[in-house]
Amino acid sequence: MSSLPNLLTLSRILAVPLFVLLMWDGTWFTSLLAFGLFCLAGITDYMDGHLARAQGTVSKLGIFLDPIADKLMVASVIVMLIHNDAIRGWTMLPALIIILREIAVSGLREFLAGVQVSLPVSQLAKWKTALQMVALGALLLGQSSAHWWPALPAHDLGVLALFLAAGLTLVTGWDYLRAGLRHMGPA
Template sequence: MLTLPNILTLSRIFAVPVLVWLLWWPAWRLGYGLAYGMYCLMGITDYFDGYLARAKGTVSKLGVFLDPIADKIMVAAVILVLTGKNVIGGVHIIAALVILLREIAVSGLREFLGGLRVSVPVSKLAKWKTTFQMVALGSLILIPAVPGWSVPFTGGWINPASVGFVTLWVAAGLTLVTGWDYLRVGLKHMD
């Protein structure tokens, strides 16, 4: 039961309090830099736990249960802390809220459908949503770590804030589409 993929998944869950502490610590750039590194490492383990489980044929019920929970805990924690620290503010809170609400709704829907023994596979579009979401949150973590940093990009400048907020809104849009797809499947099984 405690295979390498499951250990990687559990490591993400246990790393969330450390990630939150690094993000919450009062205004120290090094903390945000370390949080960014930890966030990237957590993202890498998210990729490898699924890859290893499929490649080695060790997909387990525990892993299927824990993997989406680990993802949701990490995403929710980062969004909440970055909002609390005003990294995500203003109108961008709407995009963050859309992502959080979808995560909660899809979790509830999966639980409901699980009781009916109905499986809802993850779509390619949902994987793209996750990719944009992870890039967005990573970029937003970088804002306080490297304030004022930007690089030249096709005749202009690009910085963590522009990447973070654009990809956050793309993720929110994909969140609405994929959330509707899941809901449509779920509605077929409701009275």
């Protein structure tokens, strides 16, 4: 538990309540702070895996906690962006796709763990996560940039990236489902 990669992963989980508090009132300043925290969380997401592999300290705990930290951060950002009206109307569709896929894949992983089958993260799923983080970061930035840089199209770029991320989310979700169905057998 006390390895640096695991501590970085745990810090992302512990940052979620702080992130929610920063986003609660949705002022341009707290949104800017939330954007900074989100960027820091993204850096720790990259660093924990990189350090664990480089130091040879990949652990079962880290493998377990890393996707949970990602899902908690993504879901809390989406919920708070909806709360602050940065995600509304048709933009709710890709947000819903992302959240539903995360729940479905988590359930699939839980089922497969029960039959002792591992479902490793694909390279495309890593790109999906990166695109989700860019989309959500841009939407966060868009909440504050309207105050200090109105010409920055952060919100519009975030919406576009969110739709692209939802497309990758559907593709990777389908890939995982197909892989999982091979281990479920006939009903």
